[in-house]
Amino acid sequence: MSISVRSKCVGAVVAAAAAVTMTAGGAYAQDTAYVPFKVNADATVKAKQGGDSVSISVTKDIVDTLKLPLGSSSSVRYGGGAQGRTNAPMVTGSRGNITLRLPAQSYQSADVALHSINGKRVLRGKADAAKTAGNTLRRNVAAGVYILKVSGANGGTFAARLTHGGGDMKINVAFGGESASPARQLAKSAAAAEGDWDITISAGGYVSYSYTLSPVSGVNPTQDITLQTGIVGLTMDNYPRIDGSTSTDPLNHIIAAKLLGLEYEWREEYTYTNLNGNEAIASARVRDVVFKNSTELPSSFRNKIKRSQTNGAIINLIDGETDLIIVARKMSADEKQHAHSAGVSLIETPVALDALDFILNAENTVNSLTVKQIQDIYLGNITNWSEVGGADEAIVPYIRNANSGSQEMMNEIVMNNTGMADWTVSYTDEMAIQGMMPVYLEILTHPYGICFTPHYYKEYMVILEDVQMGGGDIKTPAVNGITPDANTIENKTYPFAAEVYVSIRSDLDHNSTAYKLYQWLQTEEGKSVIRESGYVPN
Numbered sequence: 001m002s003i004s005v006r007s008k009c010v011g012a013v014v015a016a017a018a019a020v021t022m023t024a025g026g027a028y029a030q031d032t033a034y035v036p037f038k039v040n041a042d043a044t045v046k047a048k049q050g051g052d053s054v055s056i057s058v059t060k061d062i063v064d065t066l067k068l069p070l071g072s073s074s075s076v077r078y079g080g081g082a083q084g085r086t087n088a089p090m091v092t093g094s095r096g097n098i099t100l101r102l103p104a105q106s107y108q109s110a111d112v113a114l115h116s117i118n119g120k121r122v123l124r125g126k127a128d129a130a131k132t133a134g135n136t137l138r139r140n141v142a143a144g145v146y147i148l149k150v151s152g153a154n155g156g157t158f159a160a161r162l163t164h165g166g167g168d169m170k171i172n173v174a175f176g177g178e179s180a181s182p183a184r185q186l187a188k189s190a191a192a193a194e195g196d197w198d199i200t201i202s203a204g205g206y207v208s209y210s211y212t213l214s215p216v217s218g219v220n221p222t223q224d225i226t227l228q229t230g231i232v233g234l235t236m237d238n239y240p241r242i243d244g245s246t247s248t249d250p251l252n253h254i255i256a257a258k259l260l261g262l263e264y265e266w267r268e269e270y271t272y273t274n275l276n277g278n279e280a281i282a283s284a285r286v287r288d289v290v291f292k293n294s295t296e297l298p299s300s301f302r303n304k305i306k307r308s309q310t311n312g313a314i315i316n317l318i319d320g321e322t323d324l325i326i327v328a329r330k331m332s333a334d335e336k337q338h339a340h341s342a343g344v345s346l347i348e349t350p351v352a353l354d355a356l357d358f359i360l361n362a363e364n365t366v367n368s369l370t371v372k373q374i375q376d377i378y379l380g381n382i383t384n385w386s387e388v389g390g391a392d393e394a395i396v397p398y399i400r401n402a403n404s405g406s407q408e409m410m411n412e413i414v415m416n417n418t419g420m421a422d423w424t425v426s427y428t429d430e431m432a433i434q435g436m437m438p439v440y441l442e443i444l445t446h447p448y449g450i451c452f453t454p455h456y457y458k459e460y461m462v463i464l465e466d467v468q469m470g471g472g473d474i475k476t477p478a479v480n481g482i483t484p485d486a487n488t489i490e491n492k493t494y495p496f497a498a499e500v501y502v503s504i505r506s507d508l509d510h511n512s513t514a515y516k517l518y519q520w521l522q523t524e525e526g527k528s529v530i531r532e533s534g535y536v537p538n
Helices: 182-189 249-260 309-318 333-342 371-379 405-414 429-434 437-445 455-461 486-490 513-520 524-533
Strands: 005-007 012-016 032-039 043-049 052-058 064-069 074-078 090-094 097-103 109-116 121-128 133-141 144-152 157-164 167-176 197-202 209-213 223-227 242-244 264-276 279-291 324-327 346-361 396-399 449-454 462-469 497-505
Touching: 032 043, 032 052, 043 064, 052 064, 097 144, 109 167, 121 133, 121 167, 197 223, 209 223, 242 249, 242 309, 249 264, 249 279, 249 513, 249 524, 279 437, 279 455, 309 324, 309 333, 309 346, 309 405, 309 497, 324 513, 346 405, 346 437, 346 455, 346 486, 346 524, 371 396, 371 405, 396 437, 405 449, 437 449, 449 455, 455 462, 497 513
Parallel strands: 032 223, 097 167, 242 324, 396 449
Antiparallel strands: 005 209, 012 223, 032 064, 043 052, 043 197, 074 090, 074 157, 090 097, 109 121, 109 144, 133 167, 144 157, 197 209, 264 279, 279 462, 324 497, 346 449, 346 497
């Protein structure tokens, strides 16, 4: 029998037994997987597979069993041999596929036979170590209990008890001499198992945990789950008011989902189009994180998570309209003046890393720029692409609107607050409410334009593979020969890595859920959720 656990997030510790023993009498339904769960808190365990959903409530540190319906399947219960020893035969089974791994030193060639419980032989085959692998197939094998017997030419023998749900039976035989632990061999042989279930364990005051489970018929290994402490007592009713930028909105939703045990998904939200008269000359789509079944959640909770963009979020925090914000920069000079006038000071703490990427039309032959070249382009000192190894065409630099998150990032980390020429804003005031996508539409329609964008937004929120336009696509040039990616941002070798800040007012009540969330984002648990969102923890 095998079980495969593939983690989707780093929010819990999972321990699963490597082998399963048959209980007395074997009184288990052949079409059901029995999966015991032990959790370190009173929790709900929910399993989903397509449209099917099964859940149980478990008591802290008490084992309870989740029963998962399966289709036609085969499970393995060991009836003899040395299954638990290193270099012993290993048998795994799922849905009529039986994998038998034999150590070559003990089974250079082997007879493989399958018998019904009353001794009738159903299937027989031979396996040879010289051929490394082979298989034997018998069609339309009746449901029931069978005995798999293996006899090796070198004297090795092995037997296993199989429970088959009916249908074709295929026995795959492979030989090997590796000295791996049974647990490791089980994990390897189970990698392609069918019948995956999405498991979610949630409990109040803990970070919910999700992973994929591939159970088989019968008793499965106990899932020993250790949930990580979140914010005790946090509910939808007392969840703080959160605001942020366009590119931090997914993170804000994922944080709430993990802390409150909600399910979330990435979903396409908008399609943006550049028009020339009535003709669409460029279009692109953007996606964001939403709560599943969000319409069933109280609007009073949903309205607490806003996306006022960077400047709007900072002003809202200063004015007391929100409790906590996550944005990709500190206050600008005029925002500091607004805070000073209001008698308010902010605490701005870096919790993640983003970067400022530059984007070009794919038709542009330039693939790399230096920091100095980018600065000179935006200072007006370099005006033609031929000056940086490109075509003899005029450079069309675009900027963002004043006080936008990416414009302030550009001023600070690229231009070192020296200012830049009065270039074309990358979208009209009328389009500003739509966020950053117009940047991409401008570059799509101007082969010799250049603009900048947050790395996270480009990598996770913009859908470029379906962009339809006449001129081509968008590309990201390297800067000083370094391409922005998770590694170069984390080690800060990419020149324009930028910090993402969680900000609160300095007069925030330390007993408030907002302050507890501010503290939690700086813990290892908080960092794991930040990484799950796609950001690099600071």
